[in-house]
Amino acid sequence: MCLQAFADRDINLSKIESRPRPEAPWEYLFYIDVDGSLDAPEVQEALDRVRPLTNRLKVLGTYPRRAGDDIAPTPAVDAPAPAAIPTEKPAPAAACPATPRNPQLKNVNPRPDGARTTVNVGRASIGPESFTLIAGPCAVESRHQIFEAAAMVKDHGAVILRGGAFKPRSSVYAFQGLGHEGVQLLCEAGHAYELPVVTEVVRPEDVGEVALHADMLQIGARSMQNFGLLTRVGQTDRPVLLKRGLSATIDELLSAAEYIMAAGNHRVVLCERGIRTFETATRNTLDVSAVPVLKERTHLPVIVDPSHAAGRTELVLPLALAAAAVGADGLIVEAHPNPENALCDKDQALAPDDLARLVARLRPIVAARAETD
Amino acid sequence: MCLQAFADRDINLSKIESRPRPEAPWEYLFYIDVDGSLDAPEVQEALDRVRPLTNRLKVLGTYPRRAGDDIAPTPAVDAPAPAAIPTEKPAPAAACPATPRNPQLKNVNPRPDGARTTVNVGRASIGPESFTLIAGPCAVESRHQIFEAAAMVKDHGAVILRGGAFKPRSSVYAFQGLGHEGVQLLCEAGHAYELPVVTEVVRPEDVGEVALHADMLQIGARSMQNFGLLTRVGQTDRPVLLKRGLSATIDELLSAAEYIMAAGNHRVVLCERGIRTFETATRNTLDVSAVPVLKERTHLPVIVDPSHAAGRTELVLPLALAAAAVGADGLIVEAHPNPENALCDKDQALAPDDLARLVARLRPIVAARAETD
Amino acid sequence: MCLQAFADRDINLSKIESRPRPEAPWEYLFYIDVDGSLDAPEVQEALDRVRPLTNRLKVLGTYPRRAGDDIAPTPAVDAPAPAAIPTEKPAPAAACPATPRNPQLKNVNPRPDGARTTVNVGRASIGPESFTLIAGPCAVESRHQIFEAAAMVKDHGAVILRGGAFKPRSSVYAFQGLGHEGVQLLCEAGHAYELPVVTEVVRPEDVGEVALHADMLQIGARSMQNFGLLTRVGQTDRPVLLKRGLSATIDELLSAAEYIMAAGNHRVVLCERGIRTFETATRNTLDVSAVPVLKERTHLPVIVDPSHAAGRTELVLPLALAAAAVGADGLIVEAHPNPENALCDKDQALAPDDLARLVARLRPIVAARAETD
Amino acid sequence: MCLQAFADRDINLSKIESRPRPEAPWEYLFYIDVDGSLDAPEVQEALDRVRPLTNRLKVLGTYPRRAGDDIAPTPAVDAPAPAAIPTEKPAPAAACPATPRNPQLKNVNPRPDGARTTVNVGRASIGPESFTLIAGPCAVESRHQIFEAAAMVKDHGAVILRGGAFKPRSSVYAFQGLGHEGVQLLCEAGHAYELPVVTEVVRPEDVGEVALHADMLQIGARSMQNFGLLTRVGQTDRPVLLKRGLSATIDELLSAAEYIMAAGNHRVVLCERGIRTFETATRNTLDVSAVPVLKERTHLPVIVDPSHAAGRTELVLPLALAAAAVGADGLIVEAHPNPENALCDKDQALAPDDLARLVARLRPIVAARAETD
Numbered sequence A, B, C, D: 001m002c003l004q005a006f007a008d009r010d011i012n013l014s015k016i017e018s019r020p021r022p023e024a025p026w027e028y029l030f031y032i033d034v035d036g037s038l039d040a041p042e043v044q045e046a047l048d049r050v051r052p053l054t055n056r057l058k059v060l061g062t063y064p065r066r067a068g069d070d071i072a073p074t075p076a077v078d079a080p081a082p083a084a085i086p087t088e089k090p091a092p093a094a095a096c097p098a099t100p101r102n103p104q105l106k107n108v109n110p111r112p113d114g115a116r117t118t119v120n121v122g123r124a125s126i127g128p129e130s131f132t133l134i135a136g137p138c139a140v141e142s143r144h145q146i147f148e149a150a151a152m153v154k155d156h157g158a159v160i161l162r163g164g165a166f167k168p169r170s171s172v173y174a175f176q177g178l179g180h181e182g183v184q185l186l187c188e189a190g191h192a193y194e195l196p197v198v199t200e201v202v203r204p205e206d207v208g209e210v211a212l213h214a215d216m217l218q219i220g221a222r223s224m225q226n227f228g229l230l231t232r233v234g235q236t237d238r239p240v241l242l243k244r245g246l247s248a249t250i251d252e253l254l255s256a257a258e259y260i261m262a263a264g265n266h267r268v269v270l271c272e273r274g275i276r277t278f279e280t281a282t283r284n285t286l287d288v289s290a291v292p293v294l295k296e297r298t299h300l301p302v303i304v305d306p307s308h309a310a311g312r313t314e315l316v317l318p319l320a321l322a323a324a325a326v327g328a329d330g331l332i333v334e335a336h337p338n339p340e341n342a343l344c345d346k347d348q349a350l351a352p353d354d355l356a357r358l359v360a361r362l363r364p365i366v367a368a369r370a371e372t373d
């Protein structure tokens, strides 16, 4: 909403940073770099529009663009966006010079200065400056269901809406999702509730159409080494949520990300979602260690999906807390207005109350991280 | 060559069965059902042509086609074949009435009478009546290489030539195969040496073109749950070699086969190729148990790839012997005229000598099976 | 020290509870039930002795013992203690009536009223009321080393000192620990720094002697199904730290605990320390899900060992935070005054600075839990 | 029986070799080196006694002992034998000079000349010269049961009788075996049917007593890293059957063998019995690759237990065939006169008919190996 004020006036926002306010978790400070003189009337006008929507607005100063910077704004949700590159913080983290650089992972490797990438998804962003909550049903089931779901997740502070329209199901006879119509419904719900949306693509031939509408493309665990699909999403300008395969090593996950980046799309978010082990008490075994290991080996943001690891609603909350504590940049969780009626993964869906509890319990953990990082 | 004699005269061979001769392993008895009267001149002519090429030829008798039989000949290598159904033995094996039938696997489930399926691949076949050796390089590298490889594998008794043209590589910067040109070279080598060919497909959009040329389509381990690809190969009439995923359960492999069959293509061969475990002494852990378990749960043929399990040339031989003993219907092995120059998987390639030794050692094991089955 | 004041006067402390002070993590409120009248002179005398050692002392009231209560005091560190039963909170948590009760786990199963057990270890305790930090070197190496280690861990707020004297090493030629002499040194360091100690036992024949001195007996991952050893420690009155085997299921861990309890010793603490999977980026894969699953299936306390999961110092901190967030009742970490000289597991040892950072980072996570539980 | 003739006369048999007769599998040629002159009357007398018990007896010649040979006879079943070293073939196999020698495995490493070890167990032996079948019930249940079992396994050609008296059970409430009385019954049955016996030990304190009676000591999968137990059996002169742990790497298995050998007992036989993976269709996943890998890394014999891998009777046969084909030196299988009444592991027990079929199917595989090795 804020950003619209600038967009309407054709002012480039060359950098958007958000910082959680330590004293008030889940409220954020936004740092925005504006292309243009502070004195320009359209800039002043935009700032005036934004002021009432925020708690505090402060202009920190002006400085000329650095040469070589080609940082572009995140594409607006509904605009067919030009190739965009994620906003990067100049040098927030300590450099890690000792990490051996793997030439096979040239785009994925840590940056020499240790800077971590933030990937913008519509008006949300995923990166070191915030803890991003993505929530929504496993599958889009109907207009009614996805609108209810969108309302519910918005209410509880999620900033991106998830919902599968192309479901990769082990059985050919299981519900396979609503396809492009599902994507359509998801996007409508996202618009209505001002939530950017993420949805899975499974066939290369669907990617073009889905990328026209959805804000972020999800590559599922079963597709992590579907190299044709990786290359195809790498040819779009949409951010990509890349899930770790059920038995993929961390290095293979990084190699999969390199496929996407080598095709030109640098807006990749990695996601740990549980690996396959001998233990049957959980659907998969959440490998929380993957988060710090990935942070050593790449500059890309890392989030966690506790839902597909847990497989049971009651376990989603503790795993989510573990993920927040271990340093994930956010979470993607399955939430459904009515879990008992869910067509897919109902045993692991969070009901509205569960989601409320999750957010309440996450808040102090996230604040704790912010305090001490 | 034999079959050509019938094809030239437009005589339908409605069933081709081969039986290993127990006293002389790797020699086979062929049982051929001919559509037509024994008295017809073109049938006599064909039989005359065949006689000198075989050691023994015996007409076992004539009988009218049973109603309901819609068994069709295997499509010739280079003909755009009509939808074909694998030749089935009437009732060779004991029925297994107790096996619970999974409605999600209706095409894959064991047949009520326990009959096992034979899948014809060009003039070769894979099923309970024979032990089929597929061999060739990991990747097609050049015309010279694939012709040398074809000569080598033909020499040592392999009946299908393998060679990858679309290689799914963990790293985007690794050799990815020669693509459609590689398929072309593979097919030329196959024709030259009268070997049907199998090659991997990885993207749905390539399937149509590859299916025009190759005799069998391979679905790699990393694609076992690429459901779009499964459906796509299910829409062709080519036999499909479906490999088990690195961490796929046996039931998930069967569910993947059901995807192909549900799309209309019943000519599916399953392949165990090693699963991912904690053990690092081998590239993967060959799960030989999968063979008897699969035989309980499906009528489809099951072969084993010892090469990708072993990861090292020296281990391919013992694993191949284990696979033969455990009841596999055949093997697919990587063999290269010049392993040290291989562009892909060189550490596990069999050199000509290794292949010779493999065949020599397999012979008595296969004979032993035949004696006691 | 506090408790000594009561012990000196032969006053039974029938219950000791500690609560973290939410506003000041790592400070605790102690609730002590005293056997005897508040007016008795020896009780008054004892309270007078204790007062200056605490920040606040408040007598909450007096009440008669409930019938059927046979809760005994935790054995003092150096007294050959009679059979003791862990102090239990009357009914702190919600009952979980729905959990199916496994008759094979009759001692381990959740209590009907959902109460969780606290296990006292010398003057420390492990249970739902506190977050207990156990730290110390992998192995006791010398008097100097273990005293330095004890000073270091005491300094940073650990309340139990660990140190292995009998080391189960994969190689017979690796350093196997100092044996009973190592236990002796560990106990001396523990006394000097007023830290109860935990040390591993590996052979049944050593248990009696070690139990005379150490405050807690550790059963290592490799011994989790050493049933003779389980029974032997079950015959002592020492609390037992039972580690999950490298490839033990959660149910097998519970069954192992039942062995100890069936032998008469109910003071068992379970420990998740990483399981073996295909991933090689970490020494083991920490299964954080085990914590909430165990809490559903047993009333016993559950702690986490992030060190043996991580295998590398840098990963210990994030895994420790995850463990705290997921609901563990405490941690056991390897810390060494001089990691580069450690004789065992040096790559995963925390140096003094690392331990300081760990505690600083844990504090707000633990506080966050306390706020919202 | 044959050997008794020499023992009665105090004649040392310095080498005993058996060779399967290729034309008649499961019959063997015995090559015996006799200490002493062929002309000595006691030698002639012994040969006369043996003649009628064999099909053919041929004296191949006489030669003086080589210097440095300290090969001792296998201890007789019931004699408290002095430290004995397994009979070794002079140089049957090709040397493997390239294998890197691990100093941590100095006793376990391949011999410089590539010679493989044969371990004698009573009158049976395990090594490259034969394929040894060990069979019997999971547990000794009663005198009647174990005598029936002994009769059954003898009948079908097994040469060593197995039976557990100390059962390591996940649940403390499950049948734990008959203990020393079970060992006694097993030995009586073994004597009655002239079968040496193998039985598991689980506690160091039982080893001495069991070693007095049993011919071979089994270390179970759960005890593979019970280092105290390994050392204890290493102090006896009984051959040891060392099973691979459920999630032990091949290298850890070798390190465990080194513990036994370092304690002085060189008569170790390794056993692959299935590892723990994600696949649930079998109790464990039989890692047949372990056999050739072990043969590269050690001179010790390697056998396979298909029963504990399979978990179901129907799968034992195919896994046994795979083990024979992959190069195992023998098998240990669970067989019970009455599987439905078995107190332990009944689902995987072979009934008499199953055992007959197993042996019939193994015969040609073993013969095939002999032909081509």
Ligand SMILES: C=C(OP(=O)(O)O)C(=O)O
Pocket (backbone or CB within 6 Å): A138, A164, A168, A219, A220, A221, A222, A243, A273, A305, A308
């Ligand atoms: C199928 C999903 O996840 P995954 O690919 O991780 O299994 C999903 O997010 O709904």
Ligand SMILES: C=C(OP(=O)(O)O)C(=O)O
Pocket (backbone or CB within 6 Å): B138, B164, B168, B219, B220, B221, B222, B243, B273, B305, B308
């Ligand atoms: C890549 C191959 O195999 P898999 O898919 O089993 O890894 C191959 O056959 O070359």
Ligand SMILES: C=C(OP(=O)(O)O)C(=O)O
Pocket (backbone or CB within 6 Å): C138, C164, C168, C219, C220, C221, C222, C243, C273, C305, C308
């Ligand atoms: C050996 C140890 O741990 P584990 O048994 O978990 O490997 C240890 O605590 O030092």
Ligand SMILES: C=C(OP(=O)(O)O)C(=O)O
Pocket (backbone or CB within 6 Å): D138, D164, D168, D219, D220, D221, D222, D243, D273, D305, D308
């Ligand atoms: C328990 C047994 O085997 P394992 O130790 O391999 O599980 C057994 O042989 O009965």
Ligand SMILES: [Mn+2]
Pocket (backbone or CB within 6 Å): A138, A308, A334, A344, A345
């Ligand atoms: Mn889902």
Ligand SMILES: [Mn+2]
Pocket (backbone or CB within 6 Å): B138, B308, B334, B344, B345
């Ligand atoms: Mn390959």
Ligand SMILES: [Mn+2]
Pocket (backbone or CB within 6 Å): C138, C308, C334, C344, C345
């Ligand atoms: Mn350690």
Ligand SMILES: [Mn+2]
Pocket (backbone or CB within 6 Å): D138, D308, D334, D344, D345
């Ligand atoms: Mn058993």
